[in-house]
Amino acid sequence: MKGILLSLACCLSLCSSLAAETVRLRATADIWLSDCGDERNTSAGKCPQFKLKSIQEMAAIRFDPAPARGREVLKAALFLRRAGSDMLRYIRVSTVNQDWVEGTGTQAYGPANGATYCLADAATKRPWAWPGSEFCDVIMSSGNTLATWAERKELADGWLSVALTPELIYALVCGDTDGLAVMDGGNLAYHNNMIHSVQSRGSEPYIEVELGKPLTDAPPKPVVKAEPAPDKAHLAAGALRLTIAEAKNVFCWRITLNGRPVERWRVKHPEPIGPTVIVLEDLAPSEKCDLEVVAVSPGGVASPPAKVTVSASPALPAAPALGKILPPLAVEPPIRPKKGMWVWGAPPLVKISPEKPEAMFSDMRGDFSNAVFERPTVKLFGARGETVSFQICIENCGAEPLRNVQIIPQELKNKENKTIAGKMIELFKNWYAKNGKGQWQPAYCVPLPTGAPFDIPDPARKLPNQQNQTVYVDIYIPKGASPGAYAGGFLVEADGVEPPIRLPIELTVYDFALPDHLSFVPELNAYRIPPNAHDFYRLAHEHRCVLNCWVHRPRLTGAGKDIKVEWDGYDRAVGPLVSGEAFKDCRRASAPVEVLYLPFEDSWPTPLTKQTYNYQGHWPGRGEDKKWLIEHYMKAPYIGDALSQDYKDAFLAVQRQFIEHFRQRGWDKTEMQCFYGGKNTHRIDWGVNMWWTTDEPYHWDDWLALQFFCRLWTQGRDQALPSLSGRGQGEGIAPRQPQPSPFPLPGRERGQWAARGDISRPNWQGRVMAGILDCEYIGGFNDPNAYRRCRILADDTGVDIRAYGGANRDTESNTASVVMLLSMWANGANAHLPWQTLGDEGALDNNDKAAGGGSALLIPAKRLGQTVLADMRLKAFRDGQQLIEYLVELGKRYRLNREQLKAMVHGAVAIETGRVAGAGADNADALVFGPLKAWQIAALRRAVAELIAKKNT
Structure with missing residues (x-):
């Protein structure tokens, strides 16, 4: 014993x-x-x-x-x-x-x-x-x-x-x-x-x-299913999908393909619950694939191999060719009169110098034959629900001012006498401002009532060398317009000019329509709410853009879990935007804004104090030394531990009240964005009460703060919407715990309450925000590495990829903004946000200089009798958005994805992207997009429209 x-x-x-x-x-x-x-x-x-x-x-x-x-x-x-x-x-x-x-x-x-x-x-x-x-x-x-x-x-x-x-x-x-x-x-x-x-x-x-x-036990032999993955194929490569059944005692998988190890970066770790799905891309099209899958235990013991043979999917089929894109035919230039008036049609977006009737940035072929003009006729085309445009250039050919110039539009008629009425035709007198190089150029589009007279030179602008005036023409094609050919024209009159000059118009209406809901969102960011804000929102809306101002904020009473939202003022400001009431008289009647900021930030709904945030170090103010921010990095407790329970309770209480209030009002079509856009340097630069750089995070503490706020938001949303819970919590917050695989937002209501992040370094994101970030605006989205990384993020985490940057500079061709949007969409982004789009009235003289950074796309203009004016670049955003809608429709009819559509576009025109040399990742104005000629954009649009129409028959 x-x-x-x-x-x-x-x-x-x-x-x-x-x-x-x-x-x-x-x-x-x-x-x-x-x-x-x-x-x-x-x-x-x-x-x-x-x-x-x-x-x-x-x-x-x-x-x-x-x-x-x-x-x-x-x-x-x-x-x-x-x-x-x-x-x-x-x-x-x-x-x-x-x-x-x-x-x-x-x-x-x-x-x-x-x-x-x-x-x-x-x-x-x-x-x-x-x-x-x-x-x-x-x-x-x-x-x-x-x-x-x-x-x-x-x-x-x-x-x-x-x-x-x-x-x-x-x-x-x-x-x-x-x-x-x-x-x-x-x-x-x-x-x-x-x-x-x-x-x-x-x-x-x-x-x-x-x-x-x-740890000596071997895992069981894996149970593996392999199949082609045509949804993950590329134009020159196939793909396959492996589904490995859930098994115990498995730490990782070793996979060989045709006798060669599959690189580890391609292989997921076992899911904690359910099967593990692994997609292998970049395979030879239809390649026979002999696969072996081995399960390995935490102790390093390998299972017997599971063997399976499958063929990779074929490559994506080539998309239909757009055909050769050709410039307009050259013709002999006409002889201008030595006095009086000369009138011709110019393409949209092109900047015609007021001092010499020529394109300023080489984006137009000529004044006698160009993208829209075959002398003497302006030729346009478009889809139902589209705004098509051109410019009328009126030259003063004499030495004296040209007085009382008037433009009278005529309605457009087809052979059946069906009309596109005059109210669908809008005129805008281009207002001239100096660009960043001191050149006078057309900048802002001032509404010009039918028959309203003006002079050349413009006495309000006082340009001594002004030789011409351009007038922007927008023609909206109603949703109910019959397809086919329409004809009309414009009469241009002036004192001493007899007879009036008629500018004929031919319009072809294609048999498809653009949707009122935007498939791609040009989102105009602003850091303030201007006076007469609804007028600004409406003007953006009319250009198929969305203004997103920081920030509409309701009043609060109480604190902690007892905090209450007072809705009256907020509802007056925001209600018409999210219900669509503000846009009832617009072209996309009653379509609400697609996105809107929520007012949450570091010090709202609860201000940061030493009582609500347990950091007992020095709290610097404006103008103090950066060393205090560094000390915070080195000594502050983890944010989730340091914020008080009252702070968190107030956050969740206000979040729940927002969700319930919108549900009661029936406001369910606008994505409401919880966006933490702070930078800790604002504390010493501007005196703002914030401690973390959650906008464009850089250091690990920045990522932890963004992760905390987004997790708090998604957890609160899951509590308010319990039927939609369970996407994961992000990784890296603590020693890794098993997380359910994230998936795209399941349903409209959850998707409405979005956690948003602006990320300038997605290369350092990994899975830090997995399952807690719904939409992500990417900086520097203009190179193949960024495209692939963002595609991986979207595939792995379900995040909706968008982009931020700017518009073309005021010293560049406006067609570059069309290229910008086209490139963003073709490479996987679903929105583009120019970071700063409001200017002050000084922009009427010095264009973007009055924006204080970014682009002065929307400005007040009291001196011209207008509450708000749009820069021509807003029309470039509209034209780019409409072209994307063409491509979306083409993809639906021919079952093409963006990669195929991108190849079609690149096969027709050269899309050039770049970045300002030496610019940092946080420089939103650093992206550069090469312009296209106006005729290239027009020819591309027509080629796509013809393919869409062909599928109709």
Whole structure:
């Protein structure tokens, strides 16, 4: 009996020692990478140090996981030794989903040798993921990586440690990563935090792991279904979809395709509940695929392989050709009279100089034959529900002023005497202002009543060298108009000009209609609410745009969970916009605004104070030193712990009241956006009571704040709309917990109450906002990497991708704004937001200079008797939006997706995009889009319209 007890005691002692065993994983290699300018193409694999500096400089460290293999991980920590002073607080760690080469470079920022930020191996040009990808695409929860973060712990002799999750150790053990990526959370000091590398013997990084029980069980053989995935095919590639049944004891999958390993960045980890669905893209079209799927346990034990054979989908079929886009035929220029008046038709958007009747930016072919004018006739075409336009250029051919010029439109008739009435024809006298180069140019469109006289030169404008006046003409084609040919014209009269000059018009109406609901939203952002605000909203609405002003805010009474919203003033301002009542007399009658800001921000509905936000450091005001913001980064508690319960209760109470109030009113067609658009520097620059940069987040603390507010919003929404709950909570807030797969918003009501983020660095987003961000406005959306990253975000998280930037500069062709919208839509965005669109009345003289940044697209004009005027670029946005509606309709009729439609457009015209050299990611005005000739836009529209009409028959 004593022997049995002794044996039992020995077993218990052995189990206890196994459970408490701590092992060390030594570092075997590392790389120091930089995402800064020319440093992106450098290597430092054998350098004795590496630098951690926010999102600018980082490292990857390879470890020997053998001591932890086959054992449960109870705790783990990474140990680093500083090689100088530091300002580290939060340290981020993740797996690396591509194999990398250390190289032999010993100097900092040395020649490319081994891995660089841009390549996993410079010698073989092997990318980190897809061609053009970067290190950021395979770390920190991007590329199916696992990530965590923690506050560093200070140790003796310059050492520090950071807690790791067991998952990261299991990934090392299973070969599910090539080492660990390490980053600094960062702050506004941008300190150079130097860390000893593997080359610093005795100071090299290491991991300590506390081990538990043995993990020796093998997972079961996976149950796999494979099928073609035509919905994920591309023009030159097929795709397939793997569905792997839920199984226990599986940490990761290893997949081989035709005998070659599928790269880890393509392979999801097992879902906590239900099957795991993995899509493999970029395959040879219809390729036969022999697949093997192996399940690997946390202890590194592999299952028997499941084998399946399937053919990849075919590539997307080529879209119908648009045909060759040809310029107008050249004709002999007519001889102008030496006195009197000369009248001709010019394309829309083109800026005709008032001092010389020529296009200012080479976007028009000529005055005698152009996109709309075949002398003597203006030729237009369009769909029902579309506004088509052109300009009348009236030249003063004499030495004396041309007096009492009048334009009389005639209604348009078809052969059956059906008409498009004169009230559908609107005239606007172009008002001239100076652009950024000091050139006088047409800028603002002033309503011109039928028959209202004007002089050339314009005595109100006082341009001594004015030779001509352009008048913008908008013709709205009613939804009920019969398709076919219409004819009409304009009479242009002036004192001393006999007979009046007639400008004939021919209009072709195609047999399809543009929808009142916008398929793509040009969203005009503004940071104030102008006087006569509804007039501004209406003018944007008439141009198929949406004005979104920051911010309409109701009055509040009470505090905490007892806070109450007083709706009277808010309903007067907002009600007509979200009901559509404000637009009852507009072309898209009664269609409400598509989007509107909600008033939530850092200090609303509850102001930030030391009582509501437990940060007891110094609260700087306007003009104080940036060091106080840095101190906040270094010392403030995590936002979710520091905000008081009263603060959170008030947030949720006001949110619920908004949802209930809108439901009671029947206001259910406008996306109401909870948008946290703060920057912590506004505290010292402008005296604004905010602590976090939730607009264009940069440092980790910024992302945590945006994540917190969006999670609070979605949790509150789920409580108010319980039937629509369960999208996930974002990743990275704490050691990773299993989350349900996110999916697109299920139903109109939930989609109405959207969490919005403006992200200038989606490359650093990963899954941080997964399941808690509904719509995302992307900065820098104009290169293939941005397009692919955003497509991945949309596919993985269900977020709706939009873009922000500007309009064309006032020194550029207006057709560039058409190109801008077309490019955004073709590459996956569903809206474009120019960041600042309101100017003051000074814009009548100095165009965009009066916007204070951005573009003065909408301005007051009391001196001209107008509450609001539109810049010509608003018509460019309208024309771009209408062209997108053409393409959407074409896609529906021919079953084409955006990739196919994009190829059609690019096959017909050159779409050029770029960025101002040296501009930062937060510079919303840095995007550049090459203009198209006016005839190219017209020919593209007509080719698409003809294809749509052909499908009718």
